[in-house]
Structures are given as C-alpha cells and as structure tokens.
Amino acid sequence: MDSALIPKGVKRCPMWQFLLGLGIVGAVLAWGVYAMLLVWFKGLNQTNMNDYYGFALWIWADLAVIALGGGAFFSGLLKYIVGKDELKNIINYAVLIGFICYSSALLILAIDIGQPLRGWFIFWHANVHSMLTEVAFCLSCYFAVLTIEYIPLILENRQLDKVPFFHNLSHNMHETMAVFAATGAFLSFFHQGSLGGVAGVLFGRPFAFREGLLIWPWTFFLFTWSAAAYGPCFTLLITWITEKVARKKLVKDNVIELLAKISGWMIFTYTIAKICDTTRWANITAPGLGQNLADFYTGNAFYGYWILFAEIILGGVVPAIILISAPLRKNPTWRVTAFFLGVMGVSLNRWVMVLQVMAVPIMPFDTWALYYPSWQEVATTILPVAYGIILIMISYRYLPIFPQEAELNPIQEEAAMAVEPHTESVPDLKPANA
Amino acid sequence: MFPFSFEWIWDAGHIVFHGGLWYALNIIGIGMTYCVIKAVIDSTKGKGGHGHH
Numbered sequence: 001m002d003s004a005l006i007p008k009g010v011k012r013c014p015m016w017q018f019l020l021g022l023g024i025v026g027a028v029l030a031w032g033v034y035a036m037l038l039v040w041f042k043g044l045n046q047t048n049m050n051d052y053y054g055f056a057l058w059i060w061a062d063l064a065v066i067a068l069g070g071g072a073f074f075s076g077l078l079k080y081i082v083g084k085d086e087l088k089n090i091i092n093y094a095v096l097i098g099f100i101c102y103s104s105a106l107l108i109l110a111i112d113i114g115q116p117l118r119g120w121f122i123f124w125h126a127n128v129h130s131m132l133t134e135v136a137f138c139l140s141c142y143f144a145v146l147t148i149e150y151i152p153l154i155l156e157n158r159q160l161d162k163v164p165f166f167h168n169l170s171h172n173m174h175e176t177m178a179v180f181a182a183t184g185a186f187l188s189f190f191h192q193g194s195l196g197g198v199a200g201v202l203f204g205r206p207f208a209f210r211e212g213l214l215i216w217p218w219t220f221f222l223f224t225w226s227a228a229a230y231g232p233c234f235t236l237l238i239t240w241i242t243e244k245v246a247r248k249k250l251v252k253d254n255v256i257e258l259l260a261k262i263s264g265w266m267i268f269t270y271t272i273a274k275i276c277d278t279t280r281w282a283n284i285t286a287p288g289l290g291q292n293l294a295d296f297y298t299g300n301a302f303y304g305y306w307i308l309f310a311e312i313i314l315g316g317v318v319p320a321i322i323l324i325s326a327p328l329r330k331n332p333t334w335r336v337t338a339f340f341l342g343v344m345g346v347s348l349n350r351w352v353m354v355l356q357v358m359a360v361p362i363m364p365f366d367t368w369a370l371y372y373p374s375w376q377e378v379a380t381t382i383l384p385v386a387y388g389i390i391l392i393m394i395s396y397r398y399l400p401i402f403p404q405e406a407e408l409n410p411i412q413e414e415a416a417m418a419v420e421p422h423t424e425s426v427p428d429l430k431p432a433n434a
Numbered sequence: 435m436f437p438f439s440f441e442w443i444w445d446a447g448h449i450v451f452h453g454g455l456w457y458a459l460n461i462i463g464i465g466m467t468y469c470v471i472k473a474v475i476d477s478t479k480g481k482g483g484h485g486h487h
Contacts, residue, residue, distance in 0.1 A: 123455075124435050128447035137451065141458040148466060167482035169473035176465055183461050190454075 005159055005398050009406035012397050025389045032383025035376040036111055044114045046376040052369040053358050058112045061381045063195055063350040065101040065108075066139070067223070068343065070231025072098020072146060073188035076181035078262065089255045092401045093242075094235045095149045100391055102143045104384030109139075111380050131194040131201065138191030145184040148173065153399050189224050196223025199353045206289035207296050208357040210281060218277050219353070225273065226346050229266035232259050233319070233342035240336050242396065248409045250402040253330075260335055264323025267342060271316035278312065296360055300368035303356055311352060315345015 001015045012018070039046045049056045075094040079087040087094075110116040122136045155161065155170035173180075193216065199208040200217025210217040236259060243250050282293045297305045322328045322338035329335055359369050373381075395401055435442060435452060442448060476482060 124439070125441060126435055126451060128445075128451045133451060134454075137455045138458075141455070141462065144462050148462065164477045164480075164482040165473055168476040169469060171482065172469040172472045172476070176469060179461065179465050183458060183465075187458055 002398075005157065007158055007398070007400040007406075009411065010409065011411050018393070018397060021393060022390060025386050025393070028382060029386040029390065032379045032386060035379035036383060038376055039111055039114075039380065040116065046374060048372055048374045048377065050371075053355075053371045055354050055358065056371060057355075057373040057377045057381055058108050060351050060354045061384070062105050062108045062112070063354060064347045065104050065384065066192065066195065067227045067346050067350060068231060068234040069098040069101025069105070070188065070192060070227030071233075071235035072101075072149070072231070073142070073181075073184045074228040074231050074266075075235065075259065076149070076177075077185045078259075080178040080181035081185065084258065084262075086255050086258055089402070089404050090235065090239065090251050090259060092153055092399075092403070093239055093251075094232075095146065095153065096392065096395055096401060097235050097238055097388075098231075099143075099146045099150045100384075100388040102139065102146055104388065105139065106143060107384060107387075108380070131197045134194045135191045135198075138187040138194070142184055142187040142191065145180050145187065148180050149177065149184070152177075153395070153401065156400050157398055188227070192224040192227040193220040196220050196353070199357060202357070203289075205357055205360070205362060206286045206291040207360045208353065209285065209289060210277065211285060222270070222274060222277060225266070225270045226349060229263060229270045230342050230346035232263040233267070233339045233346075236260055236263070237336070237339035237343055238392075240339065242392065246396070248405070250405050250408065252404050252408065255404075256335075257329060260323050260329055260338070263342070264320055264329065264338070267316060268320035268324055271312065271320050274312060274316060278308075296356070300359070300370065302370060303359060303368075307348065307352060307356070311345055311348045315341055315348055319345065 006012050035046075047056065071094045075087055075091050078084040079091050110119060113119060122133060123140075126133050126137075152170040152173045155166045155173075160166045161170070196219035197217055200210040200212060200219030202208045208219075210219050212218045212220065236256060239251055239256070286292060286296075297303060297308065319338035319342040322334050322341075328338075355371065359371070361367055361369070435448075437444075
C-alpha cells in the first residue's frame with residue numbers, strides 16, 4: 001500500500017503489522033495524553049508534589065532524557081568537528097533519538113509548569129540570575145538545532161526527494177551541517193552543565209552542594225561530561241533494540257565498536273572525576289556544612305549505600321571497563337550489558353541529584369521525606385516513551401535512517417531464491433521453436 | 435527580552451544571557467535562510483531531483 005514511500009533497497013513489515021504496532025503503542029500514548037490533559041485542566045493537584053518536592057518525577061525524567069539525548073550532540077561533534085567519518089552511518093539515528101529526547105523534555109516541562117500558556121515568560125521576563133533561565137534558552141535553541149538536523153532526513157524520503165526544492169534544501173542543509181552541529185555542541189555544553197549547576201549551587205542542601213570553578217560548581221562539568229559519555233551508550237542501546245525488533249543488522253560492527261570505545265573512555269574519565277568529586281564531598285564539603293555521609297544513606301526505607309554503589313560502580317566503573325577493553329567490547333553480550341548499565345547509571349545519577357536531594361533531612365526536626373508519584377505523573381512520564389517509539393517506527397519505515405541497511409540486508413538474494421525453485425521444477429522443458 | 439523592554443537593565447547578566455541567546459538564534463536563522471535561498475536559486479537553475487548527497 002505504501003511501498004512507494006519506503007526507501008529503496010530495504011524491506012519493511014506488512015502494513016497491517018505496522019498499524020497494529022502503532023495502535024498498541026498509540027493506546028499507551030492516549031493514556032498519557034489523558035493524564036496530561038487532567039494536569040492542564042485541573043492543575044498540579046493531580047500530582048503528589050508538595051512543599052518538599054517542588055521537583056519530582058517529571059524533573060528526573062527531564063534530566064534523564066536530556067542526558068540520554070546527549071548522544072546527538074556528541075556524535076555530531078565527533079563527526080562534523082573531530083572528523084570521525086565512520087559515524088555518518090549512525091548519526092541519523094543519533095539525531096532522531098536526540099530529537100525525541102529533547103522534544104520529550106520540552107513536553108514534560110510544558111506539563112510541569114502548570115500553565116503552559118505562560119511558558120514564554122521565561123524568555124521575556126528572564127531571571128538572569130537563574131541557571132534554569134540559561135537551561136531554558138539553550139534547551140529551546142538546541143531543540144531548534146535538532147529539528148534542523150532532522151529535517152534533511154525527512155526530505156530524503158523517496159517521494160519528497162523527487163521535488164527539486166526539497167532535494168536542494170536537504171543537500172544545502174547537509175553542506176552547512178557542521179555549523180549547526182558546532183552550535184548544538186555549544187548549546188549542549190551549557191544547558192547540560194547548568195542542569196548540574198542547579199543542584200550544585202544549593203548551599204542549603206549539603207547533599208547537593210559542591211565547590212567549583214568561578215561561578216560553576218563541579219556538578220556543572222560532571223553533568224556535561226556524563227551526558228557526552230552516556231548519551232552515545234543510549235544511542236547504541238536503542239540501535240541494538242531496533243535491530244532486535246527489526247530482526248536484521250542495521251549498522252556495521254566497526255561503527256558500533258568505534259562509538260562504544262569512545263563512550264567507554266568518556267565514561268572511564270567521567271567516573272574517575274566522579275569518584276574524586278564524591279570523595280572530596282564526603283570528607284570535606286558535606287562535613288564542612290554540618291552533615292556526614294551516614295546522614296545521607298541511613299535512617300530511611302529506600303536510600304541506602306546501595307544507590308551510591310549502583311551509580312558509581314555498576315553504572316560507571318563496570319561499563320567503562322567493558323567498553324575500553326577490546327575483547328569485552330567486541331563481545332555483543334558484554335557490550336550490550338555495558339550499554340544497559342551505563343544508561344542505568346546516568347539515570348540513577350539524575351534521580352539522586354533531583355529526588356534524593358529533596359528527601360534528605362536538613363533541619364534537626366526534619367525526617368526523611370519520601371515521595372511516591374501519582375498515576376498521572378507516571379502516565380505523563382511514560383507518554384514520551386510511547387511518543388518516541390511511534391516516531392522511531394514511522395521514521396524507520398519511511399526514511400533512510402540507516403545508510404548501511406541495504407548493504408547489510410540485500411533483498412536480491414531473496415528474489416533469486418524465489419525464482420530458483422520455479423526453474424528447477426521443470427527440468428525436461430525444451431526451448432520453444434521460433 | 436529586548437533592550438527596549440521596560441525590564442531591561444544594562445548589566446553583565448542581561449548582556450551575557452541575552453547576548454548568548456541572540457547569538458545562537460542568529461546563527462540558526464542565518465544558516466537556515468542561506469539554505470532556503472540557495473535551494474530556491476538551485477531549483478530555478480534546474481538542479482536537483484535525483485542526485486545523491
């Protein structure tokens with residue numbers, strides 16, 4: 001039915017199967033949209049946020065998807081600025097994943113601010129003393145950059161590409177992409193960092209507060225570093241999941257291994273910096289503010305030392321060792337385990353820096369304040385996941401996302417095999433007379 | 435926010451924050467304008483349609 005829109009040289013599932021998949025994920029999306037409308041029409045009383053939790057599940061999801069979407073800016077930086085040309089075979093998918101992550105982050109913020117009609121206030125009535133203003137500026141601009149990076153991919157659709165203007169526009173955008181990629185890297189550096197800076201400047205909360213360089217606490221640099229390190233891990237994990245769902249190889253191993261190796265070294269250096277930061281914080285910074293390590297990890301039902309171990313060792317040291325060791329990196333099982341642990345590690349880091357910060361008692365009369373999200377918060381957090389799956393499904397079906405797919409999965413062989421039995425079944429056939 | 439807005443103050447914070455914003459928006463705007471104008475010119479010259487990138 002839609003074969004004219006499908007990229008040349010690749011095979012896609014039947015239309016009914018595609019629509020069935022869309023329908024199932026669409027139902028989850030509809031659930032999330034319903035919850036979103038409840039929040040917009042009835043207000044933030046639909047959430048379990050309170051005076052302790054001004055930031056809650058949404059802000060964790062926001063910070064997590066922004067970190068995981070970091071694969072787009074870092075892959076773009078490596079390809080267009082550093083010159084790692086092999087990454088051209090995965091950059092489209094990195095851009096798509098980044099686009100999904102950042103549009104999801106903006107959607108979550110639009111829900112979280114309660115009155116989205118006043119969303120523009122942050123630009124017009126900007127508080128120039130707030131790191132979040134800088135985050136809002138850079139996030140919006142970088143989303144524009146990601147849209148610009150995604151547009152040429154849409155214009156390369158088989159039918160759109162036949163229109164000369166679209167073809168030329170796509171070509172010109174490819175030609176100037178280095179400028180956009182550099183702008184994206186600049187914007188990402190600042191908004192990723194400022195998200196970390198928000199936690200690091202909370203001098204009233206010793207769990208989050210860090211010293212730093214000039215106006216930037218160490219968390220500023222750690223957040224940027226971790227997004228660049230773990231973002232590619234997420235891109236590679238989603239690529240692996242897509243390959244499993246599509247039941248075909250989409251990207252060659254040398255491309256995967258190159259990005260995995262770079263990601264591994266980034267995680268390795270980040271983890272060293274994180275361990276140094278944690279050691280200084282536990283021994284000097286927090287005691288200097290009147291609290292010690294045991295105050296942060298004991299006396300409650302959920303937050304124990306396990307979370308520190310899971311974040312730094314399981315989510316940092318282990319994936320770093322796997323990805324920088326050539327034999328382990330080349331083994332698909334170990335490699336995917338590292339991707340999974342990496343994604344878990346950075347998501348846990350963002351959880352700790354948003355939610356554990358709020359939970360830790362500060363005043364002598366305080367107790368641990370644990371928080372359970374409402375179903376509306378859960379549904380609106382799952383909403384971007386469903387939206388992302390749908391966008392990946394549509395993009396994979398109609399756009400040439402994976403340049404190596406046709407080469408890795410030639411369909412001529414299948415055609416030849418289909419012809420062969422027919423010719424063998426009539427061995428006595430004689431040539432017809434003229 | 436622009437300098438003619440009543441809330442504007444000529445201090446480092448406003449200049450750095452909004453300067454950065456306008457800088458990024460200008461690059462994005464000029465870059466896209468260039469791409470669109472060049473695409474129009476290329477199309478009128480008969481380029482494009484079945485090429486490769």
